[in-house]
Amino acid sequence: MDVTAWHVLYVLWLVAGAMDFWLHRASSIESTSGIPESRLHLAQIAILGLATALWLGFGASHGLFAILLALVCLHAITGYWDTRVAYPKRAIRPLEQHVHSILDLAPWVAVGAVYWSLPSTHVGPVVAFDPAPAALWAFALVPAMLLVVLPALGELRRCLSYRRTR
Numbered sequence: 001m002d003v004t005a006w007h008v009l010y011v012l013w014l015v016a017g018a019m020d021f022w023l024h025r026a027s028s029i030e031s032t033s034g035i036p037e038s039r040l041h042l043a044q045i046a047i048l049g050l051a052t053a054l055w056l057g058f059g060a061s062h063g064l065f066a067i068l069l070a071l072v073c074l075h076a077i078t079g080y081w082d083t084r085v086a087y088p089k090r091a092i093r094p095l096e097q098h099v100h101s102i103l104d105l106a107p108w109v110a111v112g113a114v115y116w117s118l119p120s121t122h123v124g125p126v127v128a129f130d131p132a133p134a135a136l137w138a139f140a141l142v143p144a145m146l147l148v149v150l151p152a153l154g155e156l157r158r159c160l161s162y163r164r165t166r
Contacts, residue, residue, distance in 0.1 A: 006113070007139065009106075014147040016102040021151035023096045029155060030162035032090035038156045040082040045152055047075045048107060049144070056137055059130030060118050067127065068114055072107045079104055 021041075029037060051071040058064050083100075086092060092100075131137075 009109075010140070011143060013102065013106040014143050016099050016106070017148040018151055020096065020099045020103060021148075021155055023093070023099060024155055025158070027090050027093070027096070029086075029090065030158045033086045034089075035156070035159045035163060037082060037086045037089075038152070038159045040078060040085060041152050042156065044075055044078050044082065045148060047071055047078060049149075051075075051107070051111075052140055052144070055114065056132045056140060057129060059128050060114065061125060061127055062118065063125035063127040065111070065115050065118065066125070068111050072111045075107055076104065 024037075024041075048071070051068050054064065054067060054071075079100075083092070
């Protein structure tokens, strides 16, 4: 798959994240599962944000792949915990379930792409600093901040405001 296709898939993943926050707002997360679920969303974002920063900052190696795989597993566990917190308190409608499917699957696809991008020659487990160009950092981080991080912080703010008014 060429680089442009990966860029498109990344943006679609971020759009799914933005849509998920829109669906949370529509289901009044602040009056149902509230702060506990919102904090788990921030934890999931932090886990994948760390994975993204590591991918951008370090050269492809088996060591980096192992770290990214561990972070994707941690994201999956946190996602399960998120659903367990939300489910008894608010309805997770079919559209939101499908959006979650994208959000759950995308990190696995990304870590698989990292694995397949490892050089065919032996690359040791050493994780070596080899930052990506600034343009790639900007492409990865700016849309993520706008489409996912800011809506997540807005969600937490709504949840905290709702709790204060009760």
